[in-house]
Amino acid sequence: MYSKNLHRFAILTAIFAVFLIGVGASVTSTGSGDAVPDWPLSYGTLFPRMAGGVLYEHGHRLVAGTVAILITILMIWLLRSKQPKYMKVFGVVAFVAVILQATLGGLRVLVVSNPNLQDTVTGLFSVGHVEPVRMAIAITHATLAEIVLCMTFLIALFTSKAWEKFKLNEINTGVKIAKLYTLTFVFAFIQILIGALVRHTQSGNIIPDFPLSFGRLIPPFGNLPYEPNAPFPISYAELQFKVAIHFAHRVWAFVVAGFGIYASVLAIKKRVELLSQFAKVWIVLIILQILLGALVVWTKLSVPITILHVATGATLFGTTLVLAVLSWKGVAVSERVESELVLTKSGG
C-alpha cells in the first residue's frame, strides 16, 4: 500500500540515521565521548554551553534524540497504516533497537563517570578494570547503530513505489546474485565489527603506510617496530594484536569489495531497473570507501576523512542489505512465475 508521505518520511529517517552515524564518528574521532560525564542530562541541563568537546557529545545526543523521535513516529505511522504486517514488525524492531542504542550510549558514559556502576559491571563481568567493558559497550553501540540504519533503509525501500513495481514485475534475477549479495552483506557486517574494533582500540594508525604495511605486503609480525621505553608502553603481544586487526580490516575490505563488485556486475548485466541502479551506486560507494580508507592512513586519522569513512561504510552496508533483499525478491518472483507456469502446463 503505497503512501508518498510515508515513503518520504522513511527516507528522511534513513538520511538522519546516516547523519547520526557520522556525528557518532565525530565524537570518537575527536575524543569527546566523555566530554559530558552525566546522562541522560548534560551537566544537569538539557542544553549545556556548546563549546569544545560538549559540542560533539551533546550534538550527538541531540541528533540521536531526533532520530529516536523520527523512528517512533515512523513506527506509529506504520502501525496505524494499512501496510503489510512485516512492515509493522520492522517499525517496532527499529524502535526497540533505537531505544536500546540510546541506553547503550548512556551506559558507555556512566560506566566511566559513575563509580557505583563501574564497581557493578567490573564485579558482574569479573574484570579487574572497567576498560574492557567500556570498549565492549562502545563497539556494541557502534554496531547496533548500523542495524538501526539497516532497518530505516529497509523501511524506506518497502514503502517506495519502486518496490511495489519491482514486486509486480515478473523479474528473474537468479539465485546466484542473491547468494552473492547475501554473502557480501555478512562479510560487510564482519568488516563493520572489525572496523569498530580498530577504532575503539586506537589501532587506526598502527600501520603507518598504505597499500603496503610497514613496507611489506604482510606486516612483519615477528619484527614490528617496538618501543619498550615509550611513555605508555604496551606489550609486544598487544602491539601484534593491534596490527593484526588493522591488517584484517584492510584485507577484509578487498574480500567485501570482490564479492560485492562481482555481484553488482552480474546485477547490472541483468538490466533490472531498481537492482541495477542500486548495484551501480554500490560500486561507486565501495571505490569511495576504499579511497577514504587509504586517506585515513595517509592523513594520520584526519577527523573529517575518518567521519566520511565511517558514514560511507554505513551507507554501503545499508545498500548491500537493500541489494540482497531486492535480489532475493527477484528469485522469489521468478520461482513463483516458474511454479505458476508449471501449474498452467499441467492443468492445461
Next chain:
Amino acid sequence: MKKLISIVLLFSFISFAFAQNATVKGVVKFSGEAPKPRLISMKADRQCDAIHGGKQVQAEDVVVNQNGTLKWVFVYVKEGVKGKYNPPSEPVVLDQQGCWYHPHVFGIMVGQKLEVRNSDPLLHNIHATPKKNKPFNIGQPVKGMKSYHTFDTPEIMVPFKCDVHPWMSAYAGVLDHPFYSVTNDKGEFEIKNLPPGTYTIEAWHERLGTQTQTVTVKAGEVKTIEFTFERKK
C-alpha cells in the same frame, strides 16, 4: 624539665636520622635541536580564547628550557625502596585555570588526597584514564568547584584530560613512597631523604619516554646524576 629534655632528644634523633639520609639530584638534558614550541589555539571555546586575549598558548608536551634542559620530567625511585611510607595529610592540588592544568606533571602518594579545582568561569570535566587504578570522570561546570580523589595502586603515569578542551592534559606519578621529583624550568630535580642503599632511578617524559639509572647512596651523601633525552625521529 623532663618533658623539655624528651622533646630536645626526639628532635635531635629526627635531625640525626634525616642527616643520615641521602639526596639524589641532578638535571635532565635535551640533546639535539630543540623542537619548535607547539602552539595551541583555544578558539574551540571562545571563553578560553578570551582568557588568553586571543593569543595561542605554548604546549607543555616538550618544553626545552633556555639552558638546554627539559621541563616536566618526572624523576622517581623505581626500585629499591624498602619499608612503608604513609601519605602526607595535605592534598596535592590540580588546578584548572585559563583552560590549562596547573601543574602539568606531578607526583602523588597512594592514599594521598588529590584536590581538583576549577578556577575558571566555565565548565570542565576531569577525566583520569589510569590502567591500574579506577578511571574517573567528573564534571565541574561552576567556578570554584572542588573534587577529591585518592589512588589505590602505584602507577606510572596516570593521564588526565579535559574532553571539553582537548588540549588540556596533565600526568600524575602515583607512588607508594615519597621519593620523586619533577624537573623545573632549569631542568633540575631533587629527591631528598633517601635511606642509604642502591636504587633504580627512572626519568619519565610524556613524549620522549623513559630512561633509568642505578645509583648507590651512602648515609648523608648527595649524589648528582644526569639524564639526557634525544628528540624522537
